[in-house]
Amino acid sequence: MKRQIFGADHEAFRRTVRTFLDKEVVPHHERWEQDGIVPRDAWLAAGRQGLLGIAVPEEYGGGGNDDFRYSAVLTEEFTRAGASGLAIGLHNDIIGPYLTSLATDEQKRRWLPGFCTGETITAIAMTEPGAGSDLQGIRTTAEDRGDHWLLNGSKTFISNGILADLVVVVARTTPEGGAKGLSLFVVERGTPGFERGRNLDKIGQKAQDTAELFFDDVRVPKENLLGERDGAFVHLMTNLPQERLSIAVAAIAGAEHLLETTTQYVKEREAFGRPLAKLQHIRFEIAEMATECAVTRTFLDRCITDHDRGELDAVHASMAKWWATELQKRVADRCLQLHGGYGYMSEYRVAKAFTDGRIQTIYGGTTEIMKEIIGRSLLS
Numbered sequence: 001m002k003r004q005i006f007g008a009d010h011e012a013f014r015r016t017v018r019t020f021l022d023k024e025v026v027p028h029h030e031r032w033e034q035d036g037i038v039p040r041d042a043w044l045a046a047g048r049q050g051l052l053g054i055a056v057p058e059e060y061g062g063g064g065n066d067d068f069r070y071s072a073v074l075t076e077e078f079t080r081a082g083a084s085g086l087a088i089g090l091h092n093d094i095i096g097p098y099l100t101s102l103a104t105d106e107q108k109r110r111w112l113p114g115f116c117t118g119e120t121i122t123a124i125a126m127t128e129p130g131a132g133s134d135l136q137g138i139r140t141t142a143e144d145r146g147d148h149w150l151l152n153g154s155k156t157f158i159s160n161g162i163l164a165d166l167v168v169v170v171a172r173t174t175p176e177g178g179a180k181g182l183s184l185f186v187v188e189r190g191t192p193g194f195e196r197g198r199n200l201d202k203i204g205q206k207a208q209d210t211a212e213l214f215f216d217d218v219r220v221p222k223e224n225l226l227g228e229r230d231g232a233f234v235h236l237m238t239n240l241p242q243e244r245l246s247i248a249v250a251a252i253a254g255a256e257h258l259l260e261t262t263t264q265y266v267k268e269r270e271a272f273g274r275p276l277a278k279l280q281h282i283r284f285e286i287a288e289m290a291t292e293c294a295v296t297r298t299f300l301d302r303c304i305t306d307h308d309r310g311e312l313d314a315v316h317a318s319m320a321k322w323w324a325t326e327l328q329k330r331v332a333d334r335c336l337q338l339h340g341g342y343g344y345m346s347e348y349r350v351a352k353a354f355t356d357g358r359i360q361t362i363y364g365g366t367t368e369i370m371k372e373i374i375g376r377s378l379l380s
């Protein structure tokens, strides 16, 4: 089915993104995977190309364009290219909204220009060794010490954890406050007491730096509180639907791309004297995956449109996230099987997609948590 959500400007932007990927990312990605990290130059190149801070107001150096379809195009193209190292989607779509919607004018002037040039790389740190799905279990504390906040605790699995210059940290400000006792702080690179752990060794997304972060008596200036004191939970609930939509957009793009690659493969690969594509089982596999992708694509495009109208709620974002990422996982597994032994070889795209994509049903809220959100909304 022809997609109906994009206009000529979005498609022109898609060409720009493809050119950027062909020139600045794809030729280097294998090396970045060996290094376990993307060089800062790649971020600066993305900034020069206008790919960072698309939704940031122009006065701070951004694109001034909050049409989420541009973000969707960017995510789709990065996913198709297998560019899982350069976490622009995280920076733009997940952390960007916290800064644009919650930061004061003074904070915006401090942080957003670098955000848009690529000089300031960002991360968001919610997860702790003892608290992932259940954020109420967060133990990192920020004590009000009059002229500063004293931050203590640790975080884990933080994307961009090594590269990040600004980290949005969720910390407890009211000990007995439950979910309502959490606040957001921006911790800047070089602040005494803020240390990074190792770059974690993952099964996929090898070029993405994912790290532990440690905060030991970190004096966070009062002017680095982001949003309302004790307001983190509300701020997270406001921004998580876009995070989940963004992950779902990557998921369906990944599934579609794998399907295209595999369809071509089964036409070319021969067994028992004829192409695999001539076997009914193979055709059914492709037919089933194509149907599931088409149905999912329709729902996702509707979610993107709803989001642009300010109408995407947490429940539908959760539906999009769990459904599309589980589809991506199934498609990756089936496509790998259709590649036979070659599918297990790292040099094949399907193998990389299999390991890169596996995290999708876990981060940004697991499939089980998405179903909890949906179930609660229907049954309470």
Ligand SMILES: Cc1cc2nc3c(=O)[nH]c(=O)nc-3n(C[C@H](O)[C@H](O)[C@H](O)COP(=O)(O)OP(=O)(O)OC[C@H]3O[C@@H](n4cnc5c(N)ncnc54)[C@H](O)[C@@H]3O)c2cc1C
Binding pocket: 123, 124, 125, 126, 127, 130, 131, 132, 133, 134, 156, 157, 158, 159, 160, 202, 205, 210, 359, 362, 363, 364, 365, 366, 367, 368, 369, 372
């Ligand atoms: C590569 C990578 C990048 C990440 N990036 C970031 C990042 O940038 N910032 C950040 O803050 N975090 C990040 N995370 C962390 C990620 O969001 C968490 O791993 C995720 O939320 C799950 O938390 P957990 O690992 O503690 O699992 P747990 O919460 O311990 O869950 C374990 C299992 O129990 C299930 N479970 C838990 N509660 C329930 C329930 N109520 N009902 C049913 N099942 C349940 C879960 O679904 C899961 O299957 C990242 C993780 C990875 C691996």
